[in-house]
Amino acid sequence: xxxxxxxxxxxxxxxxxxxxxxxxxxxxxxxxxxxxxxxxxxxxxxxxxxxxxxxxxxxxxxxxxxxxxxxxxxxxxxxxxxxxxxxxxxxxxxxxxxxxxxxxxxxxxxxxxxxxxxxxxxxxxxxxxxxxxxxxxxxxxxxxxxxxxxxxxxxxxxxxxxxxxxxxxxxxxxxxxxxxxxxxxxxxxxxxxxxxxxxxxxxxxxxxxxxxxxxxxxxxxxxxxxxxxxxxxxxxxxxxxxxxxxxxxxxxxxxxxxxxxxxxxxxxxxxxxxxxxxxxxxxxxxxxxxxxxxxxxxxxxx
Numbered sequence: 001x002x003x004x005x006x007x008x009x010x011x012x013x014x015x016x017x018x019x020x021x022x023x024x025x026x027x028x029x030x031x032x033x034x035x036x037x038x039x040x041x042x043x044x045x046x047x048x049x050x051x052x053x054x055x056x057x058x059x060x061x062x063x064x065x066x067x068x069x070x071x072x073x074x075x076x077x078x079x080x081x082x083x084x085x086x087x088x089x090x091x092x093x094x095x096x097x098x099x100x101x102x103x104x105x106x107x108x109x110x111x112x113x114x115x116x117x118x119x120x121x122x123x124x125x126x127x128x129x130x131x132x133x134x135x136x137x138x139x140x141x142x143x144x145x146x147x148x149x150x151x152x153x154x155x156x157x158x159x160x161x162x163x164x165x166x167x168x169x170x171x172x173x174x175x176x177x178x179x180x181x182x183x184x185x186x187x188x189x190x191x192x193x194x195x196x197x198x199x200x201x202x203x204x205x206x207x208x209x210x211x212x213x214x215x216x217x218x219x220x221x222x223x224x225x226x227x228x229x230x231x232x233x234x235x236x237x238x239x240x241x242x243x244x245x246x247x248x249x250x251x252x253x254x255x256x257x258x259x260x261x262x263x264x265x266x267x268x269x270x271x272x273x274x275x276x277x278x279x280x281x282x283x284x285x286x287x288x289x290x291x292x293x294x295x296x297x298x299x300x301x302x
Contacts, residue, residue, distance in 0.1 A: 033071030039283030070133030160186035251293025
């Protein structure tokens with residue numbers, strides 16, 4: 001009898017341990033910067049797939065560490081101000097000193113990789129992105145008090161540059177196709193960043209930040225988000241028609257419907273955190289859809 005009870009108790013403890021581990025892993029992925037770090041790798045893969053660039057593991061690792069350090073530092077330094085709008089993340093990142101140490105270690109590893117696998121120019125470019133990203137919360141974000149939507153533009157420009165980073169990294173000439181892909185990523189990231197401002201609108205208004213939701217209010221910002229979402233697809237279709245991008249790039253069109261989904265979810269309830277997680281996952285979809293489109297195109301030619 002006692003052995004059976006002990007076995008049941010052990011089973012419950014094991015189940016609880018597994019649940020706690022999965023919950024901790026999920027929070028680390030979402031709140032620790034890994035989601036957007038994976039998104040940056042996705043941009044690299046999408047660009048390489050479109051323009052037939054042979055990737056090496058070092059550029060993937062470098063881009064991951066670059067964005068991981070930036071987002072972890074931004075989340076941890078902004079944890080105190082997130083308590084009202086994102087209390088779960090703020091609680092998870094309450095140990096700022098630990099996060100700062102991790103960012104420092106990651107930055108050192110990143111520097112070693114850059115010095116080992118790249119030249120001085122690429123090292124300087126990469127470190128410039130890192131420094132600009134680390135200074136975002138303390139310096140550039142505040143410019144939104146004077147320039148409407150500046151923080152959205154700043155973040156979107158950094159993401160857009162990652163489409164060009166592949167060409168810079170391998171010393172390849174930047175094509176019109178790469179520039180159009182960068183513009184597409186800029187538009188999509190503007191959409192995602194403005195959506196995140198919906199969650200933080202109360203804090204942004206208190207800080208005097210002129211974000212789109214803070215300026216236009218709850219009735220007008222949904223139209224702006226849907227307009228940007230639609231514009232991105234029209235833009236990519238126009239580039240395909242003009243022959244700037246290959247026809248299989250049409251495989252990325254489902255992100256329009258995906259965007260409509262998470263925009264509508266936020267409009268219905270701005271406090272539903274899962275909606276923002278869906279938005280944050282979008283960059284990962286870009287490489288998946290483009291790779292699938294290219295694979296289908298190859299099959300159709302056989």
